[in-house]
Amino acid sequence: MKKPAGIYLHIPFCERKCTYCNFNTTDFANDLASRYTDAVAREIAYWGRRLAEEFQSKERLAVDTIFFGGGTPSIIEAEQLAALVQSCRDAFHLTEDIEITIEINPATFSSKKLEEWRASGVNRASVGVQSFIDSELTALSRTHTADDARRTIGLLREAGFANISLDLIAGLPGQTLADWEFNLAEALELLPEHLSLYLLEVKEGTQLFAQIERGRTPRPDDDLAAEMYRKMCDATGGAGYEHYEISNFALAPRADSNIKSFRSKHNMKYWTGAAFYGMGCGAHSYDGRARWINILKTEHYIDRVLSDGHAVAERRDLTEQDRAAEALFMGLRLIEGVSLDSFRKDYGLDIEDRYGDDLSRLNDAGLIEICGGRLKLTERGLLLSNEVFEAFI
Ligand code: SF4
The missing domain is CATH 1.10.10.920 (Arc Repressor Mutant, subunit A)
Incomplete structure (x- = not known):
């Protein structure tokens, strides 16, 4: 019997581009988001049919993770997100223990959306906090404050979310070791089940890269970054987190929880060579034999899905x-x-x-x-x- 696969759904919209970001994003507009989510629903239906045919199975392919990533998945209407989960239910067999994660930007969050996400089956929230220092958030062009992030996490808890992950970035320009320790302490105070703690990477083509090249922003200091990495390992270990991947840390499951592990079940698929299928513009897929990637540009992606049902741009069969x-x-x-x-x-x-x-x-x-x-x-x-x-x- 085939192991359940994962599904990644890319929502490319953002309010504005963060200085360090090189992800596939586009400006948010209501009309575009509506046409885009319709196209993603079509693509989900296409892959549901096609994979059942490929595996010569009368059953729909079993799926035990869905991950809404971006861009900013929390920016779209809750009904659009619910419709995409429903499309997955129609096209695939969603297992009872499915993990459905949404990445949340605290600036695009409301209690009303949250209730509707829960109702549609979303059971894991990954909050892009990045820093608890407002001047650092402003320098990164983030559109939220540290208090917005705290409020978001409080509301998630009130709504019954029992599996919350926070993202933080270490090694920001001008960030001191004390600043990083403050950020870590603030994150640990909130007791999220999972932490993704990344060292800043300055990627070519980003605003941050240009700022550094022009001498307007200091270049990251590798020795300081190494010290920050050690601090994050020590602090999370001291707080009871399992360091299970280079940048990822998980609490042990509680005795009263029906969740067996707080590791990211979806991301574990990438690290263990399991099959996952990406839908949406620029999404990647791997079926154990080949990798493929969808068309990057949002409008081109929509046109291609409307004509062909899918939007594969490039496929590589693996030896x-x-x-x-x-x-x-x-x-x-x-x-x-x-x-x-x-x-x-x-x-x-x-x-x-x-x-x-x-x-x-x-x-x-x-x-x-x-x-x-x-x-x-x-x-x-x-x-x-x-x-x-x-x-x-
Ligand atoms: S919100 Fe996330 S995806 Fe959007 S620009 Fe910022 S870092 Fe990139």
């Missing part, structure tokens, strides 16, 4: 070797690393034979280790993970 290499560098993102035995069984490949030279070099550099039959990043490797991943790409 056995590609699959193994991807599984290795995605699996290494997990703190528990990759089991050498399971990898041999799943991919017919002995990691030590295949990557022996690279493994020795990375081991000598103190970036990886093999212990208990698992290949893992070391503490230093967690900070310099991109250097490790390059060896396997």
Whole structure:
């Protein structure tokens, strides 16, 4: 029997572009959002039919995670979001223990929307807080304050959300270690079930990149970022969080909770090589044999779905070797690393034979280790993970 897959639904709209962001976004407009969500519903129906045909199954494909990402999924009307969940119910078999996550920008949030999300089955909220210091939020062009974020989390709790994740960014321009410690303490005070704590990456093409190039904003300091990373590991560990992925931390489930784990069930699919299907502009998919990506531009995406039912722009069939290499560098993102035995069984490949030279070099550099039959990043490797991943790409 096939393992349940995940569904990613991309909602590209934002009120305005944050300075550090290089995601596929577009300005929000009511009419465009309405045409777009109709197109995504069509695309969901298309993939439901097509995947059932491909798997020669009379049953609809089982799905145990839906993730509304963006952009800003909380910006669209609650009815539009509910209609997309319903489209998934019509096209796929949603399991009883399904995790349905919505990414929330605290500036685009209302109690009314929240009740309607709950009614449509959304049971996990991922709140883009980024900082609890208003001057940092302003510098990033975020459209909310720290108090908006606190209020959002309070209202989510009141509405019965028992699985909340917060995002914070460390290493912001001009941010001191004390600022970061303050942000961490504020986040931990709210006791979210999950934390995503990212070190700032300055990507080419962003406003932040241009500001730094022109000398208007200081360049991030790598040593300070490393110190901030250590602080986040210590503080979350001290507060009882399991550090389970480079940037992700989860509380242990409570005895009275029917949720078995507060790890992100959806993101675990990316890190463990499970199948997921992305719908919406620029969304990625992986079915265990191939990867594909949809058309990026919102208007072009809508036109293509209206004519063809789907909007695949590019598809790459993976060789056995590609699959193994991807599984290795995605699996290494997990703190528990990759089991050498399971990898041999799943991919017919002995990691030590295949990557022996690279493994020795990375081991000598103190970036990886093999212990208990698992290949893992070391503490230093967690900070310099991109250097490790390059060896396997
Ligand atoms: S709200 Fe999120 S997706 Fe939109 S511009 Fe800001 S960081 Fe990017």
